Amino acid sequence: MSKGLRSALPATLACMLIAVHSFAQGGVTNSSKNAQQIAALHWYGANQTTTFSVGGFAMGIAYDGANLWVPSETTNSVMKLRANDGAVLGSFAVGNYPDGIAYDGANMWVANANDNTVTKLRGSDGTTLGTFNTGSSPSGVAFDGANIWVANSGVNYVTKFRASDGTVLGNYLVGAGPTHIAFDGTNIWVSNTSSNTVTKLLGSTGATLGTFTVGGNPRALVFDGASIWVPCSLTNNVYKLNANNGSVQGKYAVGTTPYGVTFDGANIWVVNFASSTVTKLASSNGAVLGTYATGVGPEEATFDGTYIWVVNVNDSTVSKL
Numbered sequence: 001m002s003k004g005l006r007s008a009l010p011a012t013l014a015c016m017l018i019a020v021h022s023f024a025q026g027g028v029t030n031s032s033k034n035a036q037q038i039a040a041l042h043w044y045g046a047n048q049t050t051t052f053s054v055g056g057f058a059m060g061i062a063y064d065g066a067n068l069w070v071p072s073e074t075t076n077s078v079m080k081l082r083a084n085d086g087a088v089l090g091s092f093a094v095g096n097y098p099d100g101i102a103y104d105g106a107n108m109w110v111a112n113a114n115d116n117t118v119t120k121l122r123g124s125d126g127t128t129l130g131t132f133n134t135g136s137s138p139s140g141v142a143f144d145g146a147n148i149w150v151a152n153s154g155v156n157y158v159t160k161f162r163a164s165d166g167t168v169l170g171n172y173l174v175g176a177g178p179t180h181i182a183f184d185g186t187n188i189w190v191s192n193t194s195s196n197t198v199t200k201l202l203g204s205t206g207a208t209l210g211t212f213t214v215g216g217n218p219r220a221l222v223f224d225g226a227s228i229w230v231p232c233s234l235t236n237n238v239y240k241l242n243a244n245n246g247s248v249q250g251k252y253a254v255g256t257t258p259y260g261v262t263f264d265g266a267n268i269w270v271v272n273f274a275s276s277t278v279t280k281l282a283s284s285n286g287a288v289l290g291t292y293a294t295g296v297g298p299e300e301a302t303f304d305g306t307y308i309w310v311v312n313v314n315d316s317t318v319s320k321l
Contacts, residue, residue, distance in 0.1 A: 050320040051295055052086035054079050054311070060101040061311040061318065062108060063302045064123050068309055069108050070318060071098035078110055080126060083304050086320065092126035094119040100180075102141035102148065104163045109148050111138035118150055120166060132166040134159045140180035140220075142188065144203050149188050151178040158190055160206060172206035174199040182221040182228065184243050189228050191218040198230055200246060212246035214239045219259045220300060222268065224283045229268050231258035238270050240286060252286035254279040260300035262308065269308050271298045278310055278321065294319040 055072020058079075062069045067089060068081040076096055080089040095112025098119070102109050107129060108121040116136055120129040135152025138159075142149045147169060148161040156176055160169040175192025178199075182189045187209060188201040196216055200209040215232030218239075222229050227249060228241040238258060240250040255272025258279075262269050267289060268281040276298060280290040295312025298319070302309050308321040 050086070051312075051317045052081060052320070054081070054316055054318055055091070056316050057313055058311045058316060058318070059099050059299050059313060060110075061300050061302050061309055062101040062103050063304045063309070064103045064108070068302070068304070068318065069101055069103070070311055071101050071110055072316075073097045073099065073113075076112075078108065078121065078126070081318070083307075083309075086318075090126050092121055092128070094121070094128075095131065099139050100141040100151070102143050104143045104148060107163075109141050109143070109150075109161075109163075111141050111150055113137050113139060113153075116152075118148070118161065118166075130166045132161060132168070134161075134168075135171065140178070140190075142181040142183045144183045144188065147203075149181050149183070151181045151190055153177050153179050153193070156192075158188070158201070158206075170206050172201055172208070174201070174208075175211060180218075180220045182223055184223040184228065187243075189221050189223070191221050191230055193217055193219065196232075198228070198241065198246070210246045212241060212248075214241070214248075215251070220261045220271075222261045222263045224263045224268065227283070229261055229263070229270075229283075231261050231270050233257045233259055233273070238268070238281070238286075250286045252281055252288075254281070254288075255291065260298065260310070262301040262303050264303045264308065269301055269303075271301050271310055273297055273299060273313075276312075278308065292321055294321075 054070045056074030071078045094110045095115045095117045097114035098110045099113045100111040110119045136154025140151040150159045157171045174190045175195040175197045177194030178190045179193045180191045190199045216234030218230045231238045254270045255275040255277045257274035259273045260271035270279045294310045295315045295317040297314030298310045298312045310319040
């Protein structure tokens with residue numbers, strides 16, 4: 001290689017690196033995509049075709065890091081699906097009319113609405129580890145890092161169980177018709193469907209920290225790191241509440257009869273039961289980023305790190321978006 005060619009190469013490479021750097025900087029600066037989602041590879045448009053059959057009247061869904069768990073109210077069982085391809089890995093008997101479900105890092109907890117119990121299933125193989133009595137018509141379930149919280153819609157209180165052994169640690173009054181529950185890292189939030197409010201409880205003691213008015217028939221809740229999002233099915237919108245003081249930060253129109261909601265790390269996905277769609281909102285300002293078709297009568301949703309999973313009550317399927 002000539003001396004002249006050797007001396008020219010560093011200069012050429014330097015120019016190329018500068019060009020690539022400038023392109024990358026310009027691309028990120030000008031892109032309409034959300035850079036917060038680069039690790040999740042979720043820049044593409046949501047797929048609207050992938051569905052998997054599950055048990056009849058599937059009302060809830062939870063993710064364990066590798067698999068989806070879906071309760072079926074007509075079969076009194078929970079189906080376990082592999083997330084990467086939807087393959088059925090098992091079906092496990094629980095109580096009567098299973099509804100809400102949550103994962104504690106090792107086990108699944110299922111609220112059985114018609115026999116007022118909660119079933120604990122081992123996540124690895126679905127073995128029943130215990131069945132524990134709770135209040136009337138249990139529905140929503142949440143894990144706070146050490147304990148399981150269950151919303152009892154028939155008696156207007158939530159029950160706190162120690163996750164290790166199912167011991168009841170307390171019952172705490174909330175509003176009328178509590179159906180869903182969420183944890184923000186410190187506090188428990190409960191949607192009171194019959195009183196159009198949300199109650200905030202201190203996770204350590206269950207003390208009431210506030211009750212906040214939202215729209216008609218509030219349903220699921222989700223925490224985005226700073227705010228609580230609550231779909232209200234009678235008013236066809238979702239409320240954004242400040243997690244510190246419960247103040248309303250925004251109210252955003254979505255589809256018809258919104259029930260479920262999940263967070264993907266950057267955006268809020270709202271499940272619209274009557275319109276069989278999911279609305280994607282920017283968590284920063286509530287802007288609508290897309291509306292996607294699902295199966296018939298979607299109820300709840302969860303995020304697996306890459307995809308949104310939606311459980312569809314009226315056609316016994318789950319949609320993978």
